Amino acid sequence: MSAVRKLQQRPVLLEVSGVSKSYGGQVGCLDVSFSIRPGEVLGIVGESGSGKSTLLACLSGRLQPDTGSIIYDMKDRGPVDMLLLSEPERRRLARTDWGIVHQNPRDGLRMDVSAGGNVGERPMAIGARHYGNIRAEAQDWLQKVEIDLTRTDDKPRTFSGGMQQRLQIARNLVTKPRLVFMDEPTGGLDVSVQARLLDLLRGLVRELGIAAIIVTHDLAVVRLLADRLMVMQRGRVIEEGLTDQVLDDPHHPYTQLLVSSILQV
Numbered sequence: 722m723s724a725v726r727k728l729q730q731r732p733v734l735l736e737v738s739g740v741s742k743s744y745g746g747q748v749g750c751l752d753v754s755f756s757i758r759p760g761e762v763l764g765i766v767g768e769s770g771s772g773k774s775t776l777l778a779c780l781s782g783r784l785q786p787d788t789g790s791i792i793y794d795m796k797d798r799g800p801v802d803m804l805l806l807s808e809p810e811r812r813r814l815a816r817t818d819w820g821i822v823h824q825n826p827r828d829g830l831r832m833d834v835s836a837g838g839n840v841g842e843r844p845m846a847i848g849a850r851h852y853g854n855i856r857a858e859a860q861d862w863l864q865k866v867e868i869d870l871t872r873t874d875d876k877p878r879t880f881s882g883g884m885q886q887r888l889q890i891a892r893n894l895v896t897k898p899r900l901v902f903m904d905e906p907t908g909g910l911d912v913s914v915q916a917r918l919l920d921l922l923r924g925l926v927r928e929l930g931i932a933a934i935i936v937t938h939d940l941a942v943v944r945l946l947a948d949r950l951m952v953m954q955r956g957r958v959i960e961e962g963l964t965d966q967v968l969d970d971p972h973h974p975y976t977q978l979l980v981s982s983i984l985q986v
């Protein structure tokens with residue numbers, strides 16, 4: 722059986738139907754529908770202002786959509802309507818089933834807590850109590866994201882941007898979430914640092930079988946990481962499909978422009 726057919730037969734992890742959000746008269750995102758399966762990586766691309774961040778904020782519970790439904794298949798409860806979850810339930814979900822990697826590591830890290838503490842407090846938040854085990858797990862993750870163990874007790878504010886981003890990834894993945902939201906995970910980093918981070922991310926996502934939704938304006942990021950791609954313009958999804966298909970044979974004129982403008986750089 723082909724890899725794509727195998728993927729299509731897995732149960733749906735997140736089902737998004739007709740999600741719209743506007744700010745006064747300004748469209749944020751409009752009538753967006755898609756589904757994502759366990760282990761699948763979805764890329765969302767589009768120019769600035771196309772609605773990517775609005776959609777991501779609706780999906781991850783930071784914004785309440787005006788219309789539509791978002792059904793998530795929770796590990797311990799089965800499918801739930803995200804819009805009906807209470808705030809404490811949503812926070813618990815964010816700590817257990819989900820990870821959120823912010824563009825700016827400062828938004829996702831505790832800058833005055835040690836690197837080891839940043840990773841270790843996630844397992845602690847869901848019940849781990851044995852200090853030795855927690856520290857060992859944190860160090861295991863620091864190694865996975867290529868942070869030298871001599872830096873375990875250092876604060877992230879003494880780290881480079883690339884190191885902070887790798888630490889944020891470790892903090893998110895240590896609890897083995899089933900779905901990770903990433904907003905421009907390589908934004909603001911040097912090109913060589915970006916390439917290393919992308920390689921690392923690709924390895925980890927594949928190894929752990931995590932589903933991910935990656936919002937970016939960088940087609941190189943989706944080419945490397947995403948199984949499927951959604952292209953947004955003015956709040957709407959205008960094209961979607963397997964990443965290589967969309968990038969190699971774009972149908973919508975806007976996607977053609979996006980692809981050709983990158984190729985010319």
Ligand SMILES: Nc1ncnc2c1ncn2[C@@H]1O[C@H](COP(=O)(O)OP(=O)(O)OP(=O)(O)O)[C@@H](O)[C@H]1O
Pocket residue numbers: 744747748749750767768769770771772773774775776938
């Ligand atoms: N808080 C807000 N108040 C009013 N309008 C907003 C707000 N946030 C976003 N918008 C508008 O919604 C539309 C979509 O913006 P959004 O930030 O989702 O796009 P984006 O694709 O993520 O852009 P970028 O790549 O620049 O982050 C834009 O027209 C934007 O001006």
